[in-house]
Amino acid sequence: MRLQLIANEVWNGLRRNLSVVVSVVLVTFISLSFVGAAILLQMQINQMKGFWYDRAQVGIYFCGPVDSTATCTQTAATEEQVQAVRDVLDSGAIEPYVAAVEFEDRQLAYEHFMEQFSGTASAEFASPETMNEALWVRPTSPQDADLIREATSALPGVLEVRDQRALLEPIFQVLNTASLAAIGVAVLMLVAAVLLISTTIRLSAFSRKRELGIMRLVGASNRFIQTPFIIEGVVAALIGAVLAAGSVVALVHFFLQGYVAPMLQTIAIVTIDDALVVAPVLVGIGVLFAGVAAAVAIRRYLRI
Amino acid sequence: MIRFDEVSKTYSRKARPALDGVSLEILKGEFVFLVGASGSGKSTLIRMVLREESPTSGEVHVLGQRLKALPSRRVPFFRRNLGVVFQDFRLLNNKTVYENVAFTLQVIGKSRGFISEAVPDVLKIVGLAGKASRLPHELSGGEQQRVAIARAVVNRPPILLADEPTGNLDPSTSAGIMALLARINEGGTTVVMATHEASIVDELQKRVVELDAGRIMRDEAHGSYRRHLEELRVDELEEETA
Numbered sequence: 001m002r003l004q005l006i007a008n009e010v011w012n013g014l015r016r017n018l019s020v021v022v023s024v025v026l027v028t029f030i031s032l033s034f035v036g037a038a039i040l041l042q043m044q045i046n047q048m049k050g051f052w053y054d055r056a057q058v059g060i061y062f063c064g065p066v067d068s069t070a071t072c073t074q075t076a077a078t079e080e081q082v083q084a085v086r087d088v089l090d091s092g093a094i095e096p097y098v099a100a101v102e103f104e105d106r107q108l109a110y111e112h113f114m115e116q117f118s119g120t121a122s123a124e125f126a127s128p129e130t131m132n133e134a135l136w137v138r139p140t141s142p143q144d145a146d147l148i149r150e151a152t153s154a155l156p157g158v159l160e161v162r163d164q165r166a167l168l169e170p171i172f173q174v175l176n177t178a179s180l181a182a183i184g185v186a187v188l189m190l191v192a193a194v195l196l197i198s199t200t201i202r203l204s205a206f207s208r209k210r211e212l213g214i215m216r217l218v219g220a221s222n223r224f225i226q227t228p229f230i231i232e233g234v235v236a237a238l239i240g241a242v243l244a245a246g247s248v249v250a251l252v253h254f255f256l257q258g259y260v261a262p263m264l265q266t267i268a269i270v271t272i273d274d275a276l277v278v279a280p281v282l283v284g285i286g287v288l289f290a291g292v293a294a295a296v297a298i299r300r301y302l303r304i
Numbered sequence: 305m306i307r308f309d310e311v312s313k314t315y316s317r318k319a320r321p322a323l324d325g326v327s328l329e330i331l332k333g334e335f336v337f338l339v340g341a342s343g344s345g346k347s348t349l350i351r352m353v354l355r356e357e358s359p360t361s362g363e364v365h366v367l368g369q370r371l372k373a374l375p376s377r378r379v380p381f382f383r384r385n386l387g388v389v390f391q392d393f394r395l396l397n398n399k400t401v402y403e404n405v406a407f408t409l410q411v412i413g414k415s416r417g418f419i420s421e422a423v424p425d426v427l428k429i430v431g432l433a434g435k436a437s438r439l440p441h442e443l444s445g446g447e448q449q450r451v452a453i454a455r456a457v458v459n460r461p462p463i464l465l466a467d468e469p470t471g472n473l474d475p476s477t478s479a480g481i482m483a484l485l486a487r488i489n490e491g492g493t494t495v496v497m498a499t500h501e502a503s504i505v506d507e508l509q510k511r512v513v514e515l516d517a518g519r520i521m522r523d524e525a526h527g528s529y530r531r532h533l534e535e536l537r538v539d540e541l542e543e544e545t546a
Contacts, residue, residue: 005410214394217354218455219384220411222377 002224009228013204014235020200021236027196028240028290029247031189032282036248038182039278044270045175049168051268053142056164060085060135060152063159067132071158077133081157085135094151097144102136109134132159190289193240197233197290198297205229205301212301222302226295233294234287241286245279305463305494306330306353311362313348313518322348323359324518330496332462335489337505338498339529340515346498349515350465353496354386355379367462384412387456387464387493391471393448395440395455401427402436405455412459426458430484446477450484457488464488466497470504478504502529 014021062082063072082103089098104112109131117123139145145163153161205212215225252275261269308328314321323345330336338346351357352364355371364371367385374382395404402423409419427433430450440448449469456464466485470478482504489495499505505512505528512527513520 002410002413210394211396214396214407215411216380217383217388217394218408218411218459219380219382219386221380224411224413 006224006228006231009208010231010235013208013228013232016207017200017204020196020203024193024196024200024233024236025240025243027189027193028237028286029243031186031193032241032244032286033247034182034186034189035285036244036278036282037251038179038186039281040248040252040270040274041175041179041182043274043278045172045179047268047270048175049172052168053165056142056145056168058137058139058145058148059160059162059164060137061159061162062133062135063157064130064132067159069159071154071156077157077159081155082133082135085152085155085158088151088155089135089137089148094148097140097147098137099140100138102138104134104136106131106133190285193237194289194293197237197293200236201229201233201294201297202300204232205298209301225302226298229298230291230294233290233297237286237290238283241283244286245282248278248282249275251275305332305334305367306496307363307365308349308352309363309365311352311359311364313345313352313357314360321360321518323352325362326515326518326520328513328520328523330494332494333489333492335486335495335508335510336497337508337510337512337527338496338515339500339505339512340521341500344515345518346515347467348518350388350467350496350498353463353465354383354388384459385461385463387453387459387461389449389452389456389464389466389469391468393440393445393452393472395448395451397440400437400439401432401443401451401454404440404451405458408455408458414459422458423454426454429457429487430454444477445473446480449473449481453481453484453488457493461493463494463496466495468498468500470499470501475503479507482508505529 062077062085063069063075065076066074068074086101088094089101106128110126110128113126113131114123117126137148139148142165145165149161149163152158212225249272252270253272256269257272306329308326311323311326312321313323326345326349328349338349340346348357352359352371353366355364355366355374358372366382369382371382396407399407405423405426406419409422414422424433424436427436430453432447432450432454435443435447440451443451449472453469464485469485470481473481478501485495485497486508509526509528512522512524512529514522514527
């Protein structure tokens with residue numbers, strides 16, 4: 001009986017304020033879509049970081065005949081110097097952080113260089129003699145790169161130790177800023193959604209002032225009085241949240257996986273599984289925010 | 305049943321208190337008229353029994369409860385023991401007579417079975433057995449007030465409060481309402497009724513509590529609306545006749 005009564009109240013409330021309810025649905029839909037996009041972007045960043053960092057190596061470049069720095073004396077690094085660096089990498093202190101070491105001589109470096117830059121102006125001046133010998137070290141985990149650099153950069157014959165991760169940082173910085181912007185928009189929209197929900201509930205309560213007065217008069221408990229309003233807010237937000245969740249899943253499925261992924265095969269793009277993790281989070285946020293907003297909004301009408 | 309101990313109520317905006325040191329005891333089964341001019345404090349007194357308002361000073365006890373000590377969340381449960389009727393009926397216009405009365409029971413969580421027995425019973429008592437499916441606007445004022453009374457007593461509360469229940473009704477309809485209230489009172493319900501209709505008070509010869517400017521001016525067991533002439537002082541008599 002009470003359940004049916006509450007359901008009736010909710011239905012009447014939603015029907016009576018249809019236009020405002022529709023705006024609640026739309027605002028929650030859009031705000032939660034932004035939240036979803038921000039979460040997905042974060043996931044994408046983490047995935048790319050994992051993907052690239054696993055491949056990122058530390059390059060230990062040796063001095064060439066023209067290099068003059070603290071550790072180079074305008075003579076090419078000797079084999080002993082190269083071996084000394086190798087010994088450091090094999091020593092007990094560093095060895096656990098090194099997964100693999102590969103030596104790149106001038107010829108190999110030239111070939112790699114030409115693969116990347118053939119046809120450009122710099123390729124015309126390149127020859128094996130202008131290349132530096134290098135040791136390519138793959139750290140056990142990306143964070144160990146710093147350790148390897150510290151241990152080897154001051155050794156004689158070492159021109160420079162370069163962590164490839166540093167080259168990727170700007171890209172991630174840009175992506176991160178984009179996701180922060182999305183979160184910022186999402187927060188603003190959520191504030192708007194919460195305010196709109198509380199206004200809607202106040203309006204709904206106002207239009208039912210007479211019923212509320214009679215309910216209070218005959219001794220309806222506060223919980224009984226507020227429940228229909230909270231459900232009303234939650235239902236409206238739930239519709240918006242489900243739409244947002246659906247659009248996030250659709251975005252990943254049709255746009256990212258169906259269109260972007262085949263074009264960028266070297267990059268791991270967020271998958272439908274990630275989207276299915278985000279969807280319930282969006283619904284949860286929507287329901288929670290709406291419930292709290294409605295409960296706060298209706299409190300004024302419960303004061304005795 | 306109801307006890308007021310030195311109850312005063314001052315609204316911040318007004319200098320004059322709405323109630324000023326009122327002490328009053330109403331026993332089980334009594335029928336009490338509250339009389340006095342508009343603004344004399346009748347409605348404030350009724351609202352205090354309902355705990356819609358709290359006294360500025362003094363204590364109100366209702367049904368053995370010290371209202372000041374009653375926490376807000378218990379107030380709805382406390383109110384289930386009180387029936388209330390107002391001058392303006394306060395019915396839900398989009399609900400039928402039956403639904404209006406049933407609504408009260410629904411919101412306090414009575415079972416469907418209980419409702420389907422209690423509502424027709426109470427409608428029969430107030431004389432609306434054949435009009436259960438009418439909407440309020442299809443009824444006369446007297447009939448609407450009967451619906452309000454049915455709603456107030458359907459839960460069999462020990463106390464029925466009535467704030468000017470006949471204020472919007474013509475004399476013959478009022479008489480019917482009063483007969484109904486008297487019958488409810490005979491069933492053991494304590495009735496407290498605020499009114500300023502002399503003929504009704506004089507007719508029933510029940511206890512009369514007269515308020516003036518928030519003070520109790522008189523409290524008679526079998527009173528009439530006005531003090532008996534022999535009790536009035538000469539200057540007051542001149543005032544009355546002027």
